[in-house]
Amino acid sequence: MTKNSKRKIWHHPWGYPEGSLIAFGLLLTGFLLDFSTGQAFPKPPFPWNVSLFMLLISVLIVAHLNKKSSPFIRWLSSVPAAISALVLFTFISVLMGLVPQKNMGVPSPSNLLDSWAYFFSYIYLLVVLGLSSLKRIWPLEKRNAAYLLNHLGLWLALAAAGLGAGDIQQYNMFLTEGKTTWYGYQGKNETIELPFALRLNDFTLENYPAKIALVDPKTKAILRSAGKPALTDLPLDKLKTIKGFEILATDYLDFAVIDSLSNFIPLIDTGAVQAARLTVNGAVRGWVSPGNFRFPMRIVPISDTLAIAMLKPEAKRYASDVTVFLPDQQQYPELIEVNKPIEVEGWKIYQSDYDERFGRWSRHSILEIVRDPWLPLVYVGFYMMIIGAILLIFQGKKTK
Amino acid sequence: MWYYFEIFALISVIMWSVALVFTVWQKSKTIKLISEVLSLGGFISLLVFIILLWINLDRPPMRTLGETRLWYSFFLFLIGYVVYKRWNYPWFLSYSLFLALVFIVLNWLKPEAHSTTLMPALQSIWFVPHVIVYMIAYAFLGVSSLIGFKALVEHSKGRPVKLLLDFGDNIVYLGFGFLTLGLVFGALWAKEAWGHYWTWDPKETWAFISWAVYMIYMHMRYHRPQKETFHIRMLAFAFIILLIAWFGINYLPAAQTSVHVYS
Ligand code: HEM
Numbered sequence: 105m106t107k108n109s110k111r112k113i114w115h116h117p118w119g120y121p122e123g124s125l126i127a128f129g130l131l132l133t134g135f136l137l138d139f140s141t142g143q144a145f146p147k148p149p150f151p152w153n154v155s156l157f158m159l160l161i162s163v164l165i166v167a168h169l170n171k172k173s174s175p176f177i178r179w180l181s182s183v184p185a186a187i188s189a190l191v192l193f194t195f196i197s198v199l200m201g202l203v204p205q206k207n208m209g210v211p212s213p214s215n216l217l218d219s220w221a222y223f224f225s226y227i228y229l230l231v232v233l234g235l236s237s238l239k240r241i242w243p244l245e246k247r248n249a250a251y252l253l254n255h256l257g258l259w260l261a262l263a264a265a266g267l268g269a270g271d272i273q274q275y276n277m278f279l280t281e282g283k284t285t286w287y288g289y290q291g292k293n294e295t296i297e298l299p300f301a302l303r304l305n306d307f308t309l310e311n312y313p314a315k316i317a318l319v320d321p322k323t324k325a326i327l328r329s330a331g332k333p334a335l336t337d338l339p340l341d342k343l344k345t346i347k348g349f350e351i352l353a354t355d356y357l358d359f360a361v362i363d364s365l366s367n368f369i370p371l372i373d374t375g376a377v378q379a380a381r382l383t384v385n386g387a388v389r390g391w392v393s394p395g396n397f398r399f400p401m402r403i404v405p406i407s408d409t410l411a412i413a414m415l416k417p418e419a420k421r422y423a424s425d426v427t428v429f430l431p432d433q434q435q436y437p438e439l440i441e442v443n444k445p446i447e448v449e450g451w452k453i454y455q456s457d458y459d460e461r462f463g464r465w466s467r468h469s470i471l472e473i474v475r476d477p478w479l480p481l482v483y484v485g486f487y488m489m490i491i492g493a494i495l496l497i498f499q500g501k502k503t504k
Numbered sequence: 505m506w507y508y509f510e511i512f513a514l515i516s517v518i519m520w521s522v523a524l525v526f527t528v529w530q531k532s533k534t535i536k537l538i539s540e541v542l543s544l545g546g547f548i549s550l551l552v553f554i555i556l557l558w559i560n561l562d563r564p565p566m567r568t569l570g571e572t573r574l575w576y577s578f579f580l581f582l583i584g585y586v587v588y589k590r591w592n593y594p595w596f597l598s599y600s601l602f603l604a605l606v607f608i609v610l611n612w613l614k615p616e617a618h619s620t621t622l623m624p625a626l627q628s629i630w631f632v633p634h635v636i637v638y639m640i641a642y643a644f645l646g647v648s649s650l651i652g653f654k655a656l657v658e659h660s661k662g663r664p665v666k667l668l669l670d671f672g673d674n675i676v677y678l679g680f681g682f683l684t685l686g687l688v689f690g691a692l693w694a695k696e697a698w699g700h701y702w703t704w705d706p707k708e709t710w711a712f713i714s715w716a717v718y719m720i721y722m723h724m725r726y727h728r729p730q731k732e733t734f735h736i737r738m739l740a741f742a743f744i745i746l747l748i749a750w751f752g753i754n755y756l757p758a759a760q761t762s763v764h765v766y767s
Contacts, residue, residue, distance in 0.1 A: 421624055
């Protein structure tokens, strides 16, 4: 290869200087467009994105076939071009990693995903990565397997994720026990009628035993100990020491109600609350309970400035037991749980939230429903990358 | 109870510290043997500690930073020991012992209140593979960074570094392969847990950045292997970006809204 110093810039064959300038030019143009238009770059939906996808593939293939006659196209599939594209894309990622991002239409430093600069860097990466992949496709050889899986896989995942963005639909469904719902909501005003309906039969939630903490008796604010909040798992069966206090829970009730003598008694009744009886430094001190919509909070005072409180319990698991109704009169039961979405008519349905005020007694369940028709293509890319990575691990580096 | 665990961690620290000294001054065959026995002893003690912790918490101990650091030390040693045995590099064992020690001692200085609760979003079959694969990747890349520093020293003394960099390539390719697996597993999990595979959440953003930095490094190495000074520096310092992605993120303003910041 000729030494760069002997070659004037923009004279072929190009190398790193041209790459830097092209990347910088794209960044600048992008930011100028952001600044002057003040509008997010368009994310076309079907059928425009499919056409664009075909167009992109065709352009890449035609370019690839003509690379003999064009040093520019050859350069686009070289490592210097790859580095420039990667550095540009990474630079914008670093900006996103430093400035808190909130996505709201107009491009700005805190909304880079909608910016033209991001768009240009993305397209540039796709073109360079695409041409780099094509360069080793033919003749198909076994020793290029890792290369092709890594590069084509990433290309496919990136291309399908980006172009598919315009087709993603995402709504919330608000279910109430005993009622049937077939609407999705987005924000305040956008609704959609769905090709299926869900009836919430039962919303269930299991809690962990609530944590206990040292609090200020007046404000109920959690005190700090050694720079961290002074709290701990409920010390059932084993003493826990916080700030010198040895605390032990001698009784623990997952479902308790308060009787007329203001004692906690076990009873599974709507609004039953968690409660524990504590000993502090060996002496019985009484009940703590986080309280809820039915019962008040109960703390164990230790001094004027210190008390022990029970925190709001954390959910261990929650799920919606629903019946699914399809347009053809079919119906069947399903359980929707965090991390275990179900799929109905092309929609993925996720357990998202519930009525926090009522905790496990919530009669409402909030679901998130997502439709992403490009997902299979993205996943093919992911699977190719997984195999590519495994090959990379086992084959290691091949020298040029 | 926690107190009993800590004894195992302490045994690891002591055994490894002594082993570290012995690997650096490996004068005779006996000392070499002792250092190997002590390093393995420390490793087994750490293993027992992790198993006990897992049983006691009744969930995989992979949620908090402190817990991931345990795994990190675990894999650092494992990788260091295997590479040492395979290629017979005593200095490699010293380096990985040193890094492994640093991360155990960090846990001592910043003890964790290991809570047994595990939020529903983390209760997934992806949890264990995702974290383990990442810790293996971090361990390889951490070691590759030490190779970079060793090369930096050799280079400043005017000694050749080509062999070191080639060796570094092997480690980087291994680490990068695992890093890619971690990234993709994370995306597949995110789709099941949150509804989308990639949301540019701050943790994801930094995970991508560190992935990209190593990608840039690998391509530069491939294209211009003779630019050694550049490669050495990049190899030594790329790890800093990884550290940001791993825990520096907890302190960045952009991460305050992250769904990924636990503990
Ligand atoms: C999953 C991520 C990636 C991995 C694992 C990867 C891996 C590799 C490897 C191992 C090589 C050396 C080729 C060989 O050993 O035969 C290589 C070369 C190359 N890569 Fe990548 N790469 C990745 C992403 C990218 C990206 C994003 C681009 C472009 C923007 C790119 C462009 C190139 C180019 C142009 C070459 C040189 C090919 C040649 O000269 O024949 N790579 N890559």
